[in-house]
Amino acid sequence: MTLFWFLAALLVAATLAALLWPLLRRATATDAPDAERAALAVFRDHKRALDAEQAAGTIGTAEYETALAELTRRVAEESGDALPGAARVLQPRAWPVALIVAAIIPVAALLLYQRLGNPGASAVAAVAAGHDVTEQQVNAMVEGLAQRLKQRPDDADGWVLLAHSYQALDRFPESADAYAHAAALIKDDANLLADYADALAMAQGRKLAGQPAALIERALAIDPKQKKALALAATVALEASDTSAALAYWRRLAAELPPGSEQAGQVAGFIADISAQGQGKVADAKSTPRQVATAPVDVPPAKATAQTSAGAVSGRVDLAPAFAAKVALSDTVFIFARAAEGSRMPLAVLRIPARELPKDFRLDDSMSMAPGVKLSTTPAVVVEARISKSGGALPQPGDLFGRTAPVKPGTADLRIVIDQVVP
Numbered sequence: 440m441t442l443f444w445f446l447a448a449l450l451v452a453a454t455l456a457a458l459l460w461p462l463l464r465r466a467t468a469t470d471a472p473d474a475e476r477a478a479l480a481v482f483r484d485h486k487r488a489l490d491a492e493q494a495a496g497t498i499g500t501a502e503y504e505t506a507l508a509e510l511t512r513r514v515a516e517e518s519g520d521a522l523p524g525a526a527r528v529l530q531p532r533a534w535p536v537a538l539i540v541a542a543i544i545p546v547a548a549l550l551l552y553q554r555l556g557n558p559g560a561s562a563v564a565a566v567a568a569g570h571d572v573t574e575q576q577v578n579a580m581v582e583g584l585a586q587r588l589k590q591r592p593d594d595a596d597g598w599v600l601l602a603h604s605y606q607a608l609d610r611f612p613e614s615a616d617a618y619a620h621a622a623a624l625i626k627d628d629a630n631l632l633a634d635y636a637d638a639l640a641m642a643q644g645r646k647l648a649g650q651p652a653a654l655i656e657r658a659l660a661i662d663p664k665q666k667k668a669l670a671l672a673a674t675v676a677l678e679a680s681d682t683s684a685a686l687a688y689w690r691r692l693a694a695e696l697p698p699g700s701e702q703a704g705q706v707a708g709f710i711a712d713i714s715a716q717g718q719g720k721v722a723d724a725k726s727t728p729r730q731v732a733t734a735p736v737d738v739p740p741a742k743a744t745a746q747t748s749a750g751a752v753s754g755r756v757d758l759a760p761a762f763a764a765k766v767a768l769s770d771t772v773f774i775f776a777r778a779a780e781g782s783r784m785p786l787a788v789l790r791i792p793a794r795e796l797p798k799d800f801r802l803d804d805s806m807s808m809a810p811g812v813k814l815s816t817t818p819a820v821v822v823e824a825r826i827s828k829s830g831g832a833l834p835q836p837g838d839l840f841g842r843t844a845p846v847k848p849g850t851a852d853l854r855i856v857i858d859q860v861v862p
Contacts, residue, residue: 606634670689819846
């Protein structure tokens with residue numbers, strides 16, 4: 440927010456300089472020297488002509504002196520009296536005008552911003568950019584933006600910002616409602632429709648059937664390469680037990696990812712897992728792509744049973760101090776365990792907002808991504824924590840992460856420090 444106002448002040452200063460410099464420059468007598476030089480040049484030319492006529496005997500001495508006196512008088516009137524007088528008339532007029540312009544421009548800019556701009560957006564962004572505010576302050580800023588949009592319901596960018604803010608706070612019904620307002624104002628935006636489908640699915644119990652699926656179809660009709668929509672479409676297909684369609688969507692997504700990237704590796708793992716399971720194990724694979732865009736939220740400890748305790752892993756996730764300035768409260772943190780060897784499909788996933796870091800965590804079989812794949816039965820697992828800027832579980836360049844060495848299920852007191860960047 441400070442940077443925004445600094446840049447705004449620079450723009451106002453530049454505007455004032457562009458307007459005031461010509462105005463004040465005209466108020467001076469800078470043109471007088473040029474006029475005087477021109478008059479003197481004319482005087483010299485006429486004098487040379489008089490000298491030549493006298494030398495040739497065309498005019499006498501009396502005529503020469505009379506003509507020279509008249510020439511001198513005219514030059515004195517034109518260069519010595521008229522120009523300074525004109526400068527004195529201009530100068531007192533310009534300063535009042537300059538002062539009025541200097542006062543009106545900043546005030547007008549501020550009033551126009553209040554009227555046409557979105558001050559709530561800068562306020563929410565300022566809160567989201569740091570960790571020196573409370574959750575109550577964040578909620579207050581978001582609610583302030585919501586109240587402002589009731590007065591200005593045609594502010595499309597404001598509705599998108601509100602939708603993202605609610606989504607970062609895990610308030611998915613409100614987020615879906617804000618996305619609905621934004622989608623009514625912004626037509627044919629595949630990214631917006633994919634985000635809308637994601638929030639709506641979370642609001643209805645992480646189920647994509649119905650309106651979310653229709654939104655995904657619209658997104659892919661607009662942009663067949665939209666990555667989030669492709670991942671969600673694969674999930675829709677698996678929910679309908681259509682493995683062939685799910686694989687087709689994953690393969691389309693794989694074609695859009697940089698070869699050799701971590702995202703491409705994960706998608707390749709999903710494709711291999713679903714292909715290996717086949718039609719007979721569709722139920723086990725059904726939840727696999729859920730981690731891409733709608734990973735499960737935190738599971739309260741009360742839901743963990745005694746049977747899952749022996750195979751659980753637990754510990755604490757912290758953020759390296761050097762990376763603190765790179766994390767916003769609106770970022771999402773995924774904490775997950777996967778097999779140390781073989782499939783990269785997560786065995787258990789926990790999703791939290793970045794504002795909760797540092798975080799004590801526990802992963803067990805109750806957080807499994809697929810009923811047939813359990814953390815407790817895996818010989819060794821790697822536990823990773825990753826901060827996602829996009830909110831999706833697939834790693835993106837610029838995401839921050841940290842991971843453990845392979846450990847056995849049942850290990851406690853793990854410490855994960857997020858201190859690396861996804862290239």
